[in-house]
Amino acid sequence: MNRSSALLLAFVFLSGCQSLAPVSPDATSPVEDSTSAPEKPKVYSSFSEDTVFSLLSAELAGQRNRFDIALDNYVTQAINTQDPGISERAFRIAEYLGADQAALDTSLIWAKNAPDDLEAQRAAAIQLARAGRYDDSMVYMEKVLQGKGDTHFDFLALSAADTDQDTRNGLMKSFDRxxxxxxxxxxxxxxKALLMQQDGDAKEALALLEQNPPEDGEVAPLLLRARLLQSLNRGKEALPLLEKSIRKYPDDKRLRLTYARMLVEQDRMEDAKTQFSSLVQQYPEDDELRYSLALVCLEAKAWEEAKGYLEDLIARESHEDSAHLNLGRxxxxxxxxxGALIEYGQVGPGNDYLPAQLRQADILMNNGRTDEAQKRLVSARDAQPDYAIQLYLIEVETLSANNQGERAWKVIQQALQQYPDDMNLLYTRAMQAEKRNDLAQMEKDLRLIIQREPDNAMALNALGYTLSDRTTRYAEAKTLIEQAHQLTPEDPAVLDSLGWVNFRLGNLDEAERLLRQALERFPDQEVAAHLGEVLWNNGKQREAKQIWSKFLKDQPDSPVLRGTIKRLTGSETL
Incomplete structure (x- = not known):
């Protein structure tokens, strides 16, 4: 195409751009319509030949998927011409491509040259917020507010969530101003309520919203109010609020979905099922809702209903792996x-693959088909080499759980021959060695992990606990566990170990304090056994028996609890 033809086409293209700024009223003549009043003349800015050619080149580049050229040309011409139409087009391209700096630059040019265009001012405000320039952003958003346009103060607040406290404080001052x-x-x-929520001021945010009810049609403040109530452990108050809002806005998806989820959180599964069912009827093409309904049915133990929804998902080719996994369950x-094996066998690579492999192995081993289980896992490793290490771990753990310790040991040795530097495999061998009473091998593997990963809290804790439980190296054990505690101070397993080593050292009150914390965070039979033993030795036998009795109701055959009780009382029964 020669340059003259290109320019002619460019002028045709440009004459269709409504956003090009008019100049003098006599530059063009309106076309009169005999049946309507004459239009005001549309007159467009005159551009240089180079500008027109650059813009045409940009459009042609865009048609050929060369968006880099299109963006570069438009940004250049937005800067050169300061034309609002060109800068808007440049901004739209930059936004589409995710070119943040170009989007910011062109939005500012657009806003500067179209001061009465609320969309331009809003675009500049949002781009400035994305760039972390919140004070400047508020200036542009205030222009939108003064023009009675739709502001996005919620976006400004949400975009500041990951910033530092000083930045949020500055933004809060702008809101207050x-x-x-x-x-x-x-x-x-x-x-402002969103900012307060981010700063952990849930009570103040809730009070602000309650003092200033939203205008008709505004649903987002209602949703935030419900979430704030939930965060303040006042979820039962949130439900009537949402019920009232749903009656007012029965077709609002967000309201009903939030209500349904809160019902799930409050363990009202039948009511949640009703709400999700209503949502699926309203939005029959939304498979996320259908999947949520299936999961709620599973929680409610409505097996046949859940089965129907999961089979629907498979027929719709949506959530297929998750559907097969849950059909197996x-x-x-x-x-x-x-039937479970058939369903699990249809789960392909992805998030649900390993859980399906684990369940297959466990079912087969529980039914005396250990050889078949191992053959399947070997085949799975061959077919999916990316999952080989995890599949080895599944094989070892399921064999160990099914009292196949020797087979488990052979498999972990084989795995480490193939992957000698894998920390998870080394840790698993250490745990298997401990079960075989091979404490030397266990310590060797755990110290190798700690040497390579000094901040591996799991290895530090495992070695420290074993030394405190199976040896008399208590001081050394305490040092290791304290290192783990510094790394993960809230981990109940570490708190349990720290409590146990203090018990071994005779620090009964400190042991009791730590073990109570551990049991509160993780109600586990082993922690209960430890706390009971500490209480027993601290003159609190009645409370020790109460704790043991409580956990025996859920796990009457627990070897840890029964063994502890027999050792201390002389009988396995209380």
Whole structure:
């Protein structure tokens, strides 16, 4: 195409751009319509030949998927011409491509040259917020507010979530400044409430929203109010609020979905099932809702209903792996191990693959088909080499759980021959060695892990606990466990170990304090056994028996609990 032809086409293209700025009224003549009043003349800015050619080149580049050229040309011409139409087009391209700096630059040019265009001012405000320039952003958003346009103060607040406290404090001052001018503006109030929530001021945020009810049609403040109530452990108050809102806005998806999820959190599965069912009827093409409904049915133990929804998902080719995994779980619940194996066998690589492999192995081993289970896992490793290490771990753990310790040892040795530097395999061998009473091998593997990963809290804790439980090296054990505790101070397993080593050292009160914390965070039979033993030795036998009795109700055959009780009382029964 020669340059003259290109320019002619460019002028045709440009004449269709409504956003090009008009100049003098006599530059063009309107076309009169005999049946309507004459239009005001549309007159477009005159551009240089180079500008027109650059813009045409940009459009042609875009048609050929050379968006880099299109963006570069448009940004250049937006800067050169300062034309609002060109800068808007440049901004749209930059936004589409995720070119953040170009989007910011062109939005500012657009806003500068179209001061009365609320969309331009809003675009500049949002881009400035994305760049972390919140004070500048508020200046542009205030222009939108003054023009009575739709502001996005909520976006400004949300975009500041990951910033430092000083930045959020500055943004809060900007909100307060604008609220002095516009004290009843619901968008400003909502944005400030979001900032308060981010700062952990849930009570203050809730009070602000309750003092300033949203305008009709504003649902987001209602949702935030419900979430704040939930975060303050007042979820039962959130439900009536959402119920009232749903009656007012029955077709609002967000309201009903939030309500349904809160019902799940409060363990009201039948009510949640009703709400998710209603959502699926309203939005029959939304498979996320259908999958959620299936999971709620599973929680409610409505096996046949869950099965129907999961089979629907498979027919719709949506969530297929998760559907097969959950159909396998249903089959297990219905005592159909063969059906479960069929479902688990259809789960492909992805998030659900390893859980399906684990369940297959466990079912087969529980039914005396250990050889078949191992053959399947070997085949799986051959077919999916990316999962080989995890599949080795599954094989070892399921063999060990099914009292096949020698086979488990052979498999972990084989795995480490193939992957000698894998920390998870080394840790697993250490745990298997401990079960074989091979404490030397266990310590060797754990110290190798700690040498390579000094901050591996799991290895530090495992070695420290074993030394405190199986040897008399208590001081050394305490040092290791304290290192783990510094790394993971809230980990109940570490708290349990720290409590146990203090018991071994005779620090009964400190041991009791730590073990109570551990049991509160993780109600486990072994922690209960430890706490009971400490209480027993600290003159609190009645409380020790109460704790043991409570956990025996859930696990009457627990060897840890029964062994502890027999050792201390002379009988396995209380």
């Amino acid at each position: 604008l609220l002095q001018k516009h004290p009843h503006n619901s968008q400003l109030i909502f944005g 249903i089959a297990e619940e219905l005592n159909d191990p063969q």
